[in-house]
Amino acid sequence: MSRPTVDEDRETTRETVPATPTEQESPVARPPRRRTGAARAAGPALRTAHVLLLPTVLVGVYWAFTAQPGAGFYTPTPDAIAVAFAELWFSERFFVDVLPSLGRLLVGFAVAALIGIALGTLLGLDARVRATVEPVLEFLRAIPPPVLVPLMIMLAGIDDGMKIMVIVFGCVWPILLNTVEGVRAVDPVLADTARCYGVTGTTRLRVLVLRSASPQIMAGLRLSLALAIILMVISEMFASSSGLGFAIVQFQRTFAIPEMWAGMVLLGIMGFALSSLFELVEGRVLGWYRGSRAAHRGE
Amino acid sequence: MLKVTGLQKIYNGGSTAVEAVRDLTFELAEGELVCLVGPSGCGKTTLLKCIAGLMTPTGGTVELAGEPVLSPPPGMAVVFQEYGRSLFPWMSVRANVELPLKEKKLPRARREELVTESLEAVGLTAFSDSYPWQLSGGMQQRVAIARAIAYEPQVLLMDEPFAAVDAQTRADLEDLVREIWQRLGVTVLFVTHDIDEAVYLGERVLVLSNSPTVVQDDVTVDLPAERDQLGTRQDERFTRLRARVYAQIQQAKKGTAPAPA
Numbered sequence: 345m346s347r348p349t350v351d352e353d354r355e356t357t358r359e360t361v362p363a364t365p366t367e368q369e370s371p372v373a374r375p376p377r378r379r380t381g382a383a384r385a386a387g388p389a390l391r392t393a394h395v396l397l398l399p400t401v402l403v404g405v406y407w408a409f410t411a412q413p414g415a416g417f418y419t420p421t422p423d424a425i426a427v428a429f430a431e432l433w434f435s436e437r438f439f440v441d442v443l444p445s446l447g448r449l450l451v452g453f454a455v456a457a458l459i460g461i462a463l464g465t466l467l468g469l470d471a472r473v474r475a476t477v478e479p480v481l482e483f484l485r486a487i488p489p490p491v492l493v494p495l496m497i498m499l500a501g502i503d504d505g506m507k508i509m510v511i512v513f514g515c516v517w518p519i520l521l522n523t524v525e526g527v528r529a530v531d532p533v534l535a536d537t538a539r540c541y542g543v544t545g546t547t548r549l550r551v552l553v554l555r556s557a558s559p560q561i562m563a564g565l566r567l568s569l570a571l572a573i574i575l576m577v578i579s580e581m582f583a584s585s586s587g588l589g590f591a592i593v594q595f596q597r598t599f600a601i602p603e604m605w606a607g608m609v610l611l612g613i614m615g616f617a618l619s620s621l622f623e624l625v626e627g628r629v630l631g632w633y634r635g636s637r638a639a640h641r642g643e
Numbered sequence: 644m645l646k647v648t649g650l651q652k653i654y655n656g657g658s659t660a661v662e663a664v665r666d667l668t669f670e671l672a673e674g675e676l677v678c679l680v681g682p683s684g685c686g687k688t689t690l691l692k693c694i695a696g697l698m699t700p701t702g703g704t705v706e707l708a709g710e711p712v713l714s715p716p717p718g719m720a721v722v723f724q725e726y727g728r729s730l731f732p733w734m735s736v737r738a739n740v741e742l743p744l745k746e747k748k749l750p751r752a753r754r755e756e757l758v759t760e761s762l763e764a765v766g767l768t769a770f771s772d773s774y775p776w777q778l779s780g781g782m783q784q785r786v787a788i789a790r791a792i793a794y795e796p797q798v799l800l801m802d803e804p805f806a807a808v809d810a811q812t813r814a815d816l817e818d819l820v821r822e823i824w825q826r827l828g829v830t831v832l833f834v835t836h837d838i839d840e841a842v843y844l845g846e847r848v849l850v851l852s853n854s855p856t857v858v859q860d861d862v863t864v865d866l867p868a869e870r871d872q873l874g875t876r877q878d879e880r881f882t883r884l885r886a887r888v889y890a891q892i893q894q895a896k897k898g899t900a901p902a903p904a
Contacts, residue, residue, distance in 0.1 A: 533729050551731065552731070
C-alpha cells in the first residue's frame with residue numbers, strides 16, 4: 345500500500361533518548377509549553393497585524409488591477425464583491441445554501457473519521473486482515489471520488505445521502521491509511537511496558553494504541569478536512585437544488601458574477617475557519633507530541 | 644522465588660537458526676538482589692524477555708513463586724533501559740505511575756497513597772504533574788523506577804536501566820536501587836554489562852558466557868550490606884570480586900569457560 349507521506353519525522357518520535365547523553369539532573373523542569381520566538385515577542389495586536397498584512401496587500405493589488413477601466417466583466421472590484429457577499433449571505437440564503445452544505449460536510453467528515461479510525465486500527469493491529477483487505481482498498485482508493493456522483497445519484501438519489509456518501513468515500517482514505525501507519529508504529533518498548541503492567545484490551549487501545557497513533561491520525565484528519573470541502577462543492581454541482589456548489593454554478597450560469605465571487609470568498613473563509621478550528625483541537629490533542637519534539641530538538 | 648530451568652532460545656530465520664541462549668539454570672531466593680552480567684551480545688535481553696513473559700522460550704521453564712511464567716505475570720515489574728520509550732509521553736508523571744495500579748483495580752485512595760509514596764522514594768514529588776519529556780534522562784528513569792515499586796511486585800526486573808544515563812546520575816540511581824531493595828525487601832534481578840555496577844549492587848553476581856549462553860559463574864558478593872560509592876569501591880574485597888568477574892568475562896569472550904574459581 346503506498347503511504348501518504350504525512351509523518352515526516354517518525355524516527356525522531358521514536359528514539360526518545362535525551363538530546364545530550366551527558367545531560368545532568370536539572371533541579372528545574374522545563375516549562376510545559378514552548379512558543380516560537382516570533383510568537384513570544386509579538387503581542388496579540390501585533391500578531392493580528394502580522395497575519396493581515398499579506399491579505400491586505402493582495403486585495404489591494406487585485407483592487408488596483410480591477411479598478412482600471414476595461415478590466416473586465418468577470419473580475420469585479422472587491423467592493424462590488426463585498427456588497428454581493430453581504431446581500432447574499434446575510435440573508436435567508438445562509439440557511440438555504442450555507443448551513444446545509446456545512447452540515448453535509450461535517451457529517452461526511454465525521455463518518456469518514458469514524459470509519460477510517462476504526463478500520464485503520466483493525467488493519468494496523470492485525471497483519472493477516474491487512475494482507476487480505478489491502479488489494480481491495482488499493483483499488484477503491486484509486487477511484488477518484490467525483491466519478492462516484494453519477495452512480496450515487498442512481499443508488500441514493502440526489503439528496504443529502506448521496507452528497508454525504510461522496511464526501512465519506514473521498515475522505516476516508518487519508519484517515520484510514522494514516523491510522524494504519526500510526527497503529528503499526530507503536531513503539532515496541534512501550535508496547536512491552538504496557539504488557540508487563542497488565543495494560544490490555546480496550547485500555548490498551550485507548551491509552552496506548554490510539555494515543556500513540558494520534559499524530560498520524562490527526563495528520564490524516566487534516567488532509568481529509570481539506571478534501572471534504574472540495575467534495576462537498578463538487579457533489580453539489582451535479583443535480584442539486586441547494587448548497588454552495590449549486591449556488592456558485594447557478595450564479596455563473598446567470599452571469600451574476602459578483603455573486604459567484606462572493607460564493608468563492610465564502611468557501612475560502614469557511615475553509616480557513618474550519619482549519620483554524622482543527623488546529624485548535626489538534627493543539628489540545630497533540631500538546632504532548634509537540635512538547636516532546638521540542639524537547640528533543642533541545643529548545 | 645524466581646526459578647529458571649534449562650532455558651533455551653533459538654531464533655529461527657528461514658534456513659538459519661541462531662541459538663541465542665543454550666541452557667540457563669539459576670534461581671533467585673526471595674528478597675535477593677542478583678546481578679546478571681555478561682559480554683555484549685550474550686543474550687541478556689533475550690533472557691530477560693523470556694523471564695518477563697514477553698517472549699516464549701524454545702525450551703526450558705521460568706517459574707515465579709512456583710507458577711510457570713507463560714505471559715507477563717502480575718507479580719513482576721520491569722524497568723527497561725530505554726526509559727524515554729517506556730514512559731507514556733502523553734501522560735503526566737503521576738498518571739504514568741498510576742496507570743498499572745488502575746489496571747490492578749486498586750481503589751482510588753490506595754492508588755494515591757502508592758503513587759505519592761513511590762514518587763517520594765525516588766525524590767520526584769515536585770514533578771508529579773510534569774510530563775516525562777520535560778525531565779532529564781536520570782529523572783525519567785526515576786519515574787520508571789517509581790512506577791515499578793508502586794506496582795508492589797514480588798520480583799523487579801531491571802534491564803540495563805542505567806546504561807543510558809551519565810556517570811554521576813548513575814551512581815545516585817545505583818544507591819537508590821540498593822535503598823529501595825533494602826526497604827521493600829523485593830526480589831531484584833538486575834541485568835547489566837558493567838562489572839563494577841554488578842559487584843557494587845549485587846548480593847550475588849551471575850556471569851553469563853558468550854552466545855550460545857550458559858551460566859559461567861555464580862559469585863557471592865561478601866560485601867557489607869551498607870555500601871557507599873567511595874568506600875565500597877576501594878574495599879579490597881570489592882577489587883578482588885571485580886577482578887574475578889572481569890577474568891570470567893574475558894574468558895567468556897574467548898569462548899572458553901574456565902573451571903569456576
